[in-house]
Amino acid sequence: MYAVTDVGDVNNIAESVQKVMDTYGRIDILVNAAGIGNNLMVVDQAKENWDSIISINLSSVYYMCKAVGEIMIKQNYGKIINIGSIHSRVIFPGGGISAYSSAKGGVMNLTKDLAVEWAQYDITVNAICPAVFKTELTEDSIDLPGFMDLIKAYCPAGRLGEPGELDGLAIYLASDASSFCTGQLICVDGGGTAI
Structure with a gap:
């Protein structure tokens, strides 16, 4: 069972959460992975672009x-995994991602705040912060001239993330093996935040 959700619509979020509850009666794991972005400098960013990305x-x-936290509190159990970004911590030269990095910085602090609020209910809240992986969101940037040179200069591993390299961490954070791990912002970045 799945519920297609327009995450930009609060009412649709509530409807989708209710559909899952009607089907399963509980929600144990939430992964927030929706994302959009652009490559616009602040002076070129229209209000609609900023508002949409935020x-x-x-x-x-x-x-x-x-919506899901209210259910998990009643259950006294839950695992929340937010997908952040390396850009909540570092910005590559060239800019153009101010809205995206601002939003992901907000996800970083929201993750920590909710971890503190909800630890008493046996709910863990963590974030995975990937570097650049080839996805629909990044493919236009990856094709820009000089982009891979930038990756090689600012990622000690010198490459993009590969499919599957987030899987093990996501499984760990969704499992009871991570029951004492909360409020963590774990970068999967080939060493990018180490420099």
């Missing part, structure tokens, strides 16, 4: 956590 990348995480 809505999808940050506000949707807040509202999804709120």
